Amino acid sequence: MEVNILVGGAAGQGMDTVMNLLGKALTREGYGLIYTKDYMSRVRGGHNFSRLRIAAGKPWSNVETFDILVALNEETYYLHHDNLAPSGRVIYDPRLFDLPDDETRGVSVELENLAEEAGGKVMANTVAVGALLVLIGLPGTAVEELLKETFADKEGVAEENILALKAGMDAASRFCSSCFPLPSKSEGGKKLFIDGNQVLGMAALASGCRFLSAYPMTPSTGVMNYLAGKMKDYPIVVEQAEDEIAAVNMALGASYTGARSLTCTSGGGFSLMVEGLSLAGMTETPLVIILAMRPGPATGLPTRTEQGDLEFAIHGGHGEFPRAVLAATSHEDAFYRLNKAFELADRYQIPVLFLSDQNFADTHRTVEQYDFSRLNYNRCLAEEGQYEEPYKRYRFTESGVSPRALPGQFADQVVLVDSDEHDENGNIIEGAQARRLMVDKRMRKLTALAEEMDEPDLYGDPHPDTLLIGWGSTYGVLREAVDALSASGAKTAMLHFSDIWPLPRKRLNSLLPEVKLSCCVENNVTGQLASIIRRETGHLINRSILKYDGRPLLAHEIIAEVEKNAES
Amino acid sequence: MLKAEDYLVGETAWCPGCGNFSIRNALASALSELELSPHEVLICSGIGQAAKTPHYIRANGFNGLHGRALPPALGSRAANKNLKVIVASGDGDSYGEGGNHFIHNIRRNPNLAHLIHNNQVYGLTKGQASPTSEQGMITGVQVNGVAAPALNPLAMGLVLGAGFVARCFSGEKEHLKETIKAAINFEGYALVDILQPCVSFNKVNTWGWYKQRVYFPEIKDPQDWPAAMEMSRQWGEKIPLGIFYNHPRPIFESSLPALEGEPLASRPFDPASMSRVQDEFL
Numbered sequence: 001m002e003v004n005i006l007v008g009g010a011a012g013q014g015m016d017t018v019m020n021l022l023g024k025a026l027t028r029e030g031y032g033l034i035y036t037k038d039y040m041s042r043v044r045g046g047h048n049f050s051r052l053r054i055a056a057g058k059p060w061s062n063v064e065t066f067d068i069l070v071a072l073n074e075e076t077y078y079l080h081h082d083n084l085a086p087s088g089r090v091i092y093d094p095r096l097f098d099l100p101d102d103e104t105r106g107v108s109v110e111l112e113n114l115a116e117e118a119g120g121k122v123m124a125n126t127v128a129v130g131a132l133l134v135l136i137g138l139p140g141t142a143v144e145e146l147l148k149e150t151f152a153d154k155e156g157v158a159e160e161n162i163l164a165l166k167a168g169m170d171a172a173s174r175f176c177s178s179c180f181p182l183p184s185k186s187e188g189g190k191k192l193f194i195d196g197n198q199v200l201g202m203a204a205l206a207s208g209c210r211f212l213s214a215y216p217m218t219p220s221t222g223v224m225n226y227l228a229g230k231m232k233d234y235p236i237v238v239e240q241a242e243d244e245i246a247a248v249n250m251a252l253g254a255s256y257t258g259a260r261s262l263t264c265t266s267g268g269g270f271s272l273m274v275e276g277l278s279l280a281g282m283t284e285t286p287l288v289i290i291l292a293m294r295p296g297p298a299t300g301l302p303t304r305t306e307q308g309d310l311e312f313a314i315h316g317g318h319g320e321f322p323r324a325v326l327a328a329t330s331h332e333d334a335f336y337r338l339n340k341a342f343e344l345a346d347r348y349q350i351p352v353l354f355l356s357d358q359n360f361a362d363t364h365r366t367v368e369q370y371d372f373s374r375l376n377y378n379r380c381l382a383e384e385g386q387y388e389e390p391y392k393r394y395r396f397t398e399s400g401v402s403p404r405a406l407p408g409q410f411a412d413q414v415v416l417v418d419s420d421e422h423d424e425n426g427n428i429i430e431g432a433q434a435r436r437l438m439v440d441k442r443m444r445k446l447t448a449l450a451e452e453m454d455e456p457d458l459y460g461d462p463h464p465d466t467l468l469i470g471w472g473s474t475y476g477v478l479r480e481a482v483d484a485l486s487a488s489g490a491k492t493a494m495l496h497f498s499d500i501w502p503l504p505r506k507r508l509n510s511l512l513p514e515v516k517l518s519c520c521v522e523n524n525v526t527g528q529l530a531s532i533i534r535r536e537t538g539h540l541i542n543r544s545i546l547k548y549d550g551r552p553l554l555a556h557e558i559i560a561e562v563e564k565n566a567e568s
Numbered sequence: 569m570l571k572a573e574d575y576l577v578g579e580t581a582w583c584p585g586c587g588n589f590s591i592r593n594a595l596a597s598a599l600s601e602l603e604l605s606p607h608e609v610l611i612c613s614g615i616g617q618a619a620k621t622p623h624y625i626r627a628n629g630f631n632g633l634h635g636r637a638l639p640p641a642l643g644s645r646a647a648n649k650n651l652k653v654i655v656a657s658g659d660g661d662s663y664g665e666g667g668n669h670f671i672h673n674i675r676r677n678p679n680l681a682h683l684i685h686n687n688q689v690y691g692l693t694k695g696q697a698s699p700t701s702e703q704g705m706i707t708g709v710q711v712n713g714v715a716a717p718a719l720n721p722l723a724m725g726l727v728l729g730a731g732f733v734a735r736c737f738s739g740e741k742e743h744l745k746e747t748i749k750a751a752i753n754f755e756g757y758a759l760v761d762i763l764q765p766c767v768s769f770n771k772v773n774t775w776g777w778y779k780q781r782v783y784f785p786e787i788k789d790p791q792d793w794p795a796a797m798e799m800s801r802q803w804g805e806k807i808p809l810g811i812f813y814n815h816p817r818p819i820f821e822s823s824l825p826a827l828e829g830e831p832l833a834s835r836p837f838d839p840a841s842m843s844r845v846q847d848e849f850l
Contacts, residue, residue: 028850202845207839208837213639242668242672246638246668247639252643257647258831258832275633339839372840407644408608408651409607411605414628427623
């Protein structure tokens with residue numbers, strides 16, 4: 001049993017407000033849910049919508065059909081009524097538009113009028129929330145509580161909103177009350193209602209990140225917003241750079257002098273950053289870059305999703321140098337995974353790319369509270385007496401990792417870093433032998449780094465006939481596809497990567513020769529992970545399911561493709 | 569206390585007669601006279617002949633990318649406000665490739681001294697025009713002469729709100745040293761444009777060309793912005809030297825609550841202490 005809701009309207013009509021209020025209230029009441037956004041690159045007008053799915057346990061992905069449509073304008077109704085369940089309901093404002101005569105699912109609520117009576121038209125969304133609550137049979141108390149918290153500083157505003165909420169409840173109750181019963185509540189204690197960018201921002205803060213420089217770029221900006229909001233209360237500097245070139249170079253300066261540093265961007269900004277990425281490689285300066293992907297090339301689809309920059313993340317930047325590429329797979333994992341990115345950056349003195357995408361960044365889910373004691377903060381700096389004098393930043397070692405000191409850390413010792421090829425001291429050199437030695441030193445780090453990579457998550461039948469392979473934000477949707485395929489009797493599993501580079505290959509090598517069908521599922525057009533697997537392991541992936549229309553994969557699409565492949 | 573020569577290290581890759589030598593010596597003398605130990609100083613640079621300075625002065629050094637000397641300098645000020653940060657780079661690096669950073673770091677006003685070795689030409693790439701090359705100067709690329717008028721960095725700095733704007737000449741060594749000291753001590757972004765000859769590629773603005781033209785005007789009030797603007801625009805038969813403008817305003821660092829107390833870089837941290845930060849999502 002589950003309830004699916006779609007709220008749609010023009011940009012600026014405040015779908016976010018409705019969903020955040022409802023999502024958080026449901027989470028507090030103990031329900032598991034997922035809320036995803038589909039929005040246009042504009043401030044006003046156009047068509048935006050959000051989906052909310054409430055399901056038993058915790059839903060991992062959204063679905064195409066829904067039970068309740070909240071149409072804040074007429075266009076929303078016509079764009080979406082085909083996917084509304086026959087037994088579904090449409091909440092709409094009869095003052096704004098009429099439903100067609102043969103439409104029997106209408107719940108007419110004078111959203112704007114009722115809001116105005118309660119105190120102002122701006123609260124039309126609160127009226128809509130009230131109507132929604134009645135349809136799903138949820139009492140208004142949790143939402144009322146939230147309204148009081150939200151408007152604690154604004155006298156009278158909470159009270160007016162509560163009036164609006166109740167007006168919406170009264171109006172809708174004339175049509176149907178509790179006609180969409182909620183699923184069973186999820187187990188465990190209090191849960192978080194949080195989106196992907198907030199997960200990453202919080203993980204960075206709790207990982208001891210002290211410096212973020214970035215240029216605003218959808219869909220990464222939420223990380224910047226989150227951390228900027230913490231500047232008053234926590235020791236972190238967030239600086240909006242003049243461009244992404246400055247952003248990455250500022251972060252490198254802050255990291256070199258001792259702050260755990262981060263930058264975040266999307267593909268176009270990352271294009272500007274790759275020279276700085278290469279500088280991080282050459283100067284061996286720890287740096288984490290969150291790359292929240294959206295469809296390219298160029299400006300592409302700014303507010304949509306894609307997994308098109310995997311190869312770019314692995315190869316971006318001139319020259320050859322070690323790096324790690326990790327990905328956000330789920331809200332549960334990404335919190336700890338980003339901490340790992342910071343740890344790897346410090347331990348190996350390398351840049352670490354952390355891949356996210358719009359699908360992950362903008363999606364809210366109900367998740368268990370995080371265990372902060374699982375996070376690490378090891379800066380791996382040289383300590384007094386643990387380095388040879390005079391201090392040399394690039395001293396040769398067996399591991400390739402040189403003792404790292406900070407400028408000013410030790411009296412009379414200086415730290416010199418250089419983007420030219422350099423000697424152990426950091427001074428420019430051009431000799432062939434010296435060059436070879438320094439390249440070898442840097443690349444030696446890869447041996448230990450490769451051992452740090454987690455093998456991909458294997459979920460489903462341990463001896464599958466069909467193996468679905470994916471990475472990043474497709475974790476949830478693949479998991480639900482595997483569950484559905486397994487339930488229908490097919491021996492199916494998924495192999496899902498969160499640590500991607502250096503490519504962990506033990507499970508690939510053991511599973512791929514055994515399965516009847518291997519299928520890479522990716523949100524891109526060329527099947528980038530499949531290419532990497534073939535190149536790195538020699539294994540050919542039989543099939544691919546690729547989606548590149550800027551929208552996230554849906555479970556039913558994957559299931560249909562797999563079943564089609566199984567038949568052929 | 570270290571002597572000036574104690575700050576000099578490495579074998580330079582500069583041409584004999586290059587103005588960089590005087591600038592290097594003046595910087596070493598300034599550090600010595602300010603009694604700054606090498607580990608207390610950070611020199612950031614980009615790429616170019618001038619940008620090799622971190623290799624030739626004993627101090628911490630971040631010799632980064634072409635045009636990108638200022639962003640890491642800003643980052644380093646955030647992470648460790650105890651470091652004396654000096655940016656030493658050329659005119660191409662600072663005004664051309666790094667133009668955007670030049671604009672916005674003047675606006676930010678971090679506490680650093682920006683020394684621009686301005687020889688009005690590209691040296692390392694062998695003689696192309698720089699943003700400050702004289703209009704009409706013929707080079708291997710600007711074969712019909714430089715078409716665009718030269719960028720005026722001092723006027724630009726003043727318009728953008730720089731609190732410290734100075735012009736020096738590498739041939740006026742004492743003045744150069746004293747100006748560098750004042751720039752390092754200045755609370756905020758200090759712009760020091762240092763005219764220097766390029767003996768290999770600039771046959772127009774030679775040592776003699778500068779020597780004949782430079783003079784020290786009387787600066788009655790270093791907070792008189794219109795007067796500073798007028799001096800910064802003098803160019804041609806007479807070229808004024810001096811600290812045209814000296815008027816501090818709140819610095820970048822003072823707007824950051826995180827920088828109160830110990831430098832960020834040296835504070836201890838325990839992630840487990842942070843668990844309450846998730847409460848807002850409950």
